[in-house]
Amino acid sequence: MGYLESASSLPALPDSRLDRLLRKINEETNLPTLGIAIAKVVEITSSCEDSVAQLAHFVLSDVGLTQKILRLSNTVQYRTSSTAAVTTISRSIFLLGFNTVKTSAMAMLLVDFFKDKTQAVSVRKELVRSLCASIIGREMSQKGRFQNSEEAAIAALFKNVGRVLVASYDHLLYTQIERICDATESSYVDAAQMLLGCSFERFGEMALQSWNIPDAIVQAIAPLPNGDLQKTPLRNDWLKQVASFSDALAEIVMIGQHNAPGRIDAILQKYGQVLEIDKKALSTMLVKIEAETRQFAKSMNIMLPHGLSDTEQLKNSSGVPSEFLLKTIDPIPEQNANRYASGKPYNARDLLLAGMQDVTQMLASEDLQLNDLILLVLETLYSSMGFRFATVCLRDVTSGRYTSRIAVGENYASRQKGFNFTVKSEADLFHLAMSNNVDVMISDASVPKIRNLLPLWYQEILPDAGSFMILPLVVQKKPLGFFYADRAVAEEDGVSAEETTMIKTLKSQLLTAMMRGTKIAAHV
Structure with a gap:
């Protein structure tokens, strides 16, 4: 049978x-x-x-x-x-x-x-x-x-x-x-x-x-x-x-x-x-x-x-x-670094350097797409520095407003919607940074002098931001937009001179692509 x-x-x-x-x-x-x-x-x-x-x-x-x-x-x-x-x-x-x-x-x-x-x-x-x-x-x-x-x-x-x-x-x-x-x-x-x-x-x-x-x-x-x-x-x-x-x-x-x-x-x-x-x-x-x-x-x-043919082996x-059977694989060191109280990885410099190398390789590609490059720079800043939320805003010539095009991090979708404001010059920190083409790194956003320069729309969507960064994107004296990234706590660790240089280099790499005219017309 x-x-x-x-x-x-x-x-x-x-x-x-x-x-x-x-x-x-x-x-x-x-x-x-x-x-x-x-x-x-x-x-x-x-x-x-x-x-x-x-x-x-x-x-x-x-x-x-x-x-x-x-x-x-x-x-x-x-x-x-x-x-x-x-x-x-x-x-x-x-x-x-x-x-x-x-x-x-x-x-x-x-x-x-x-x-x-x-x-x-x-x-x-x-x-x-x-x-x-x-x-x-x-x-x-x-x-x-x-x-x-x-x-x-x-x-x-x-x-x-x-x-x-x-x-x-x-x-x-x-x-x-x-x-x-x-x-x-x-x-x-x-x-x-x-x-x-x-x-x-x-x-x-x-x-x-x-x-x-x-x-x-x-x-x-x-x-x-x-x-x-x-x-x-x-x-x-x-x-x-x-x-x-x-x-x-x-x-x-x-x-x-x-x-x-x-x-x-x-x-x-x-x-x-x-x-x-x-x-x-x-x-x-x-x-x-x-x-x-x-x-x-x-x-x-x-x-x-x-x-092996011998099953006993x-x-x-x-x-x-x-x-x-599960085998333990050593995790990627760059992704499992210890962090400061602010969330910034101890090896932020190494991560920024790796990001710069990635951007360099992407810039050399014939298939370069500006959106992909922007996302890479944004993600590098976000992960390397341990930010809570990060976005890039670009100028829309049709509506005359700066709007968030890409965002990553905590509650990115809802916060992205709030980054939408007029290009008309106003006396706030965002417009001042772009009109003067100055990178802004605020370690403690609770300081009264800083709070007074924050626009109302920003305070409504990010009332708990403890520290943040604004990196203007300016080509031939024309503001195209900016990178923004923040933490919920003050950044007592600060940003070293070497890290600052690398952050500026990342921005410069992106501006190089923008000045090439890489599909820039579709975005500004």
């Missing part, structure tokens, strides 16, 4: 198991937050003018996510020939690429949410498979015949989400399905259908729909039709093919090519023609994908196997495969 037959003789599982599992997932306290976060990242598209700023805002709002993206940026796979560490999310986006950071952020959100479950080994295994598939999907999107096909990486990432969720929320069911497949020739589709009531893919579709993920991505993780695949002129069908291909190839990366004889040829036979990839291209891609998956997993403290004294 086969295992499948004996399984049917076991006490019947409740018919409502699927419903109960879906309800459990949807009632989980933190899961809706995960769904909202992922949906927010999906909404951030490269077609938006401020998409880089939106993505940077999203990442910076989560300290843990910020750390992981920076770790990924500083891995061997992504580091440039420069020896300077990547210390800003803006630079990470510029270095890794917008879509890579976007997909990486979603993968990291999944890992952060699920990695501490009791059944951690199974969950991490499925998560690494998902992130590997997302890397494959990204590679295919770059080679694909459809423009703006970055959704391929997202669809590939979520192709395995049903297995991740079942492993996380009903580990007994997950192991029962695994045992059936190991002991018989039954497919995961058949085993899941028998015990769960639907395939893992269908279950994943239901979960994504509850998270309000766009239909194009939900449809892309559905099973492919039976029979031979055909090259399709439809983008959505192509996404579905790429998602399935990415998941199948990720499984081979997970178990090792040496343990999957004939599987590569089978994948090529099924997908090669329709996705326009041959054996040589696939072999080259596999080498890159495996290396990148290792770096990606390492940045999230997840270790992959080293290709992969186990430690606890019997748990070592590739799925």
Whole structure:
């Protein structure tokens, strides 16, 4: 009697198991937050003018996510020939690429949410498979015949989400399905259908729909039709093919090519023609994908196997495969420096220097966008000096007002709206700084002489600012705007002469780009 037959003789599982599992997932306290976060990242598209700023805002709002993206940026796979560490999310986006950071952020959100479950080994295994598939999907999107096909990486990432969720929320069911497949020739589709009531893919579709993920991505993780695949002129069908291909190839990366004889040829036979990839291209891609998956997993403290064939060599004294144990990775020193009472890092000088180097590299790029450069300078000032809130305001010639274009930090969205005032000269600190082109660094904003120079609009939105900085942006005696950054406490530590020089250099680098005329007409 086969295992499948004996399984049917076991006490019947409740018919409502699927419903109960879906309800459990949807009632989980933190899961809706995960769904909202992922949906927010999906909404951030490269077609938006401020998409880089939106993505940077999203990442910076989560300290843990910020750390992981920076770790990924500083891995061997992504580091440039420069020896300077990547210390800003803006630079990470510029270095890794917008879509890579976007997909990486979603993968990291999944890992952060699920990695501490009791059944951690199974969950991490499925998560690494998902992130590997997302890397494959990204590679295919770059080679694909459809423009703006970055959704391929997202669809590939979520192709395995049903297995991740079942492993996380009903580990007994997950192991029962695994045992059936190991002991018989039954497919995961058949085993899941028998015990769960639907395939893992269908279950994943239901979960994504509850998270309000766009239909194009939900449809892309559905099973492919039976029979031979055909090259399709439809983008959505192509996404579905790429998602399935990415998941199948990720499984081979997970178990090792040496343990999957004939599987590569089978994948090529099924997908090669329709996705326009041959054996040589696939072999080259596999080498890159495996290396990148290792770096990606390492940045999230997840270790992959080293290709050892002897499973006993992969186990430690606890019997748990070592590739799925968390390994401590030394954090990036620049991001974990001790701080003064004001919040300013002890190594502010080093962080400012790294930011200057990042700006220099961006200035040398042919793809330089002024918005991206402004964001990089703003984020460098914000993180290097430990400010609470920072923004850049630019002059709008149509309305005759200074308005905040980009902001980062605490309550940035609401505070950004308040930075909107007339360019008409008035006797306040902002207009005085710009008309005289003088950098202002106030260590104690409570001093009566300073308070008397603060405009009413400022006191309404930032009544608790303890110290702040104003850096005018003036080109050929024409005020274009200014940088502003503050803390909630007085800055007793002060700003050293060397730090002041570096801050002025950062501003000068931006002014150099402005004087080049880099899309300046769109902003002033």
